[in-house]
Amino acid sequence: RLRGMLTPEFTVRRIRRLEPAIQELIDDHLDEMEAEGPHADLQGLFADPVGGGVLCELLGIPRDDRAEFIRRIRRNVDISRGFKARAADSAAFNRYLDSLITRQRKDPDEGFIGMLVREHGENVTDEELKGLCTALLLGGVETVAGMIGFGVLALLDEPEQKDLVFEGPENVDRVVAELLRYLSPVQQPNPRMAIRDVVVDGKLIKAGDYVLCSILMANRDEALTPNPNVLDAKRASVSDVAFGHG
Known part of the structure; x- marks a missing residue:
């Protein structure tokens, strides 16, 4: 509501x-x-x-x-x-x-x-x-x-990334988006409870189990983007979870 x-x-x-x-x-x-x-x-x-x-x-x-x-x-x-x-x-x-x-x-x-x-x-x-x-x-x-x-x-x-900002305003949104992914300002893991059985990376999480979800680690996942530990505003757009999901 x-x-x-x-x-x-x-x-x-x-x-x-x-x-x-x-x-x-x-x-x-x-x-x-x-x-x-x-x-x-x-x-x-x-x-x-x-x-x-x-x-x-x-x-x-x-x-x-x-x-x-x-x-x-x-x-x-x-x-x-x-x-x-x-x-x-x-x-x-x-x-x-x-x-x-x-x-x-x-x-x-x-x-x-x-x-x-x-x-x-x-x-x-x-x-x-x-x-x-x-x-x-x-x-x-x-x-x-x-x-x-x-x-x-x-x-x-990272001077190369800084220079992108000054090359034109059209780059600002990309730089900000990449900084949000790279830095993930909310880094405190938040506990979540599974509402049904789910398998994550081969491990069973049962309904009712609590898990700690790290936004930073999710945004640095190699399955999300290549070289995730590198700040690169030129990378292809990714669906990060800097602001959570849903």
Whole structure:
């Protein structure tokens, strides 16, 4: 049911509405980097604020709240911090989402939460809205920021691939697609349960068995593409699973 509610919110037309705001966000942070001179912090000045800022724009989080909101998210997923500290940030994060959803119920805007409230009303509960927001934010902020940073590093390590970007904008999509396959930003194996008996590589996995699925290893499978451990944006298009499947 929730997937059915979400799908219309991610149409190309709706996402394109965000393009001007996203472009403005990117331009602002590129200007900040340029102002720093020849040595600038890509991660701190661009990747982190852009990665989180785009999701905040999607959800309709006010700009004045974003820096603190993103900071809370990052602290919440930082496993180097103690449990009590992370729990406190998680509680503050949830309180903010509660207040945001309350405001959107009263006066829905054009953001993701506002659209769901307008179109589904009481058919979507506050807890469901909070759960959807949490999944998007916790799953998207760090992965996008990390992908930008590691993507730039990978291109700097492979000058031929970097040069493709500057040869023409028509190459950008291919380079990004290959970086997603090669880096696979979501690398934490997620447990899955088999719903029926299945044989994988000669091994029987019985219904009810749990398996750990590695997106990185799937995208580096030699059955998928030749020389999978090489970054090559000129390779034939492949059906990778950087964003999962289905």
